[in-house]
């Protein structure tokens with residue numbers, strides 16, 4: 263019995279390794295290698311479905327200057343992102359809501375909430391937030407997270423096999439430890455990495471589309487000054503506002519050079 267279990271375990275580990283290394287792809291803009299098993303078409307279909315579901319329950323703004331501004335900024339950013347992701351059907355919607363939030367779902371389905379506008383202040387600031395959300399979609403962070411969850415489930419099966427002879431109590435404790443390890447050793451570090459990557463892609467996109475990238479760190483300064491409250495997606499508490507501001511300032515010379523190359527020196 264024991265030998266059979268270890269043979270199964272070896273098959274899972276070896277198969278998992280092949281699966282992991284066989285499904286690596288490069289993230290546009292950053293070149294990071296990521297594990298993604300979800301196809302672009304499948305992810306986009308899920309994104310579109312979720313988007314329509316959310317918008318059907320939201321107060322969508324279709325008229326007026328602000329909705330037009332969101333659309334105009336989004337199109338400019340989508341145009342300059344096209345070389346890196348030719349497959350997206352970008353959509354940009356303004357939602358009337360006091361929430362300071364924005365999101366972009368797989369496939370490019372993007373929404374901005376009116377509650378965000380006091381923080382973004384001007385078009386360059388709004389471009390920074392839309393660019394950040396587009397960065398998540400372009401880097402396929404949602405699909406990467408889904409793919410990683412599959413691996414964690416396989417890992418849980420492997421742990422179960424390994425401890426099959428042990429007491430129920432020990433198995434329960436080991437599973438809890440495995441769950442915590444997966445959360446703090448895997449999911450949270452990746453969530454911080456995703457935020458950082460979206461910040462970087464957003465900064466480069468805004469500069470390429472001739473917005474002023476120097477507005478991006480100012481938004482986080484305003485967020486810090488505004489104090490606590492429910493942290494919206496784009497303001498995920500990991501990494502801290504200070505870390506984000508430091509990173510954005512570190513990347514700023516590159517972004518300004520990209521802006522100058524795309525738009526001339528009038529910025």
Ligand SMILES: [Zn+2]
Nearest residue numbers: 457460495496
């Ligand atoms: Zn984000």
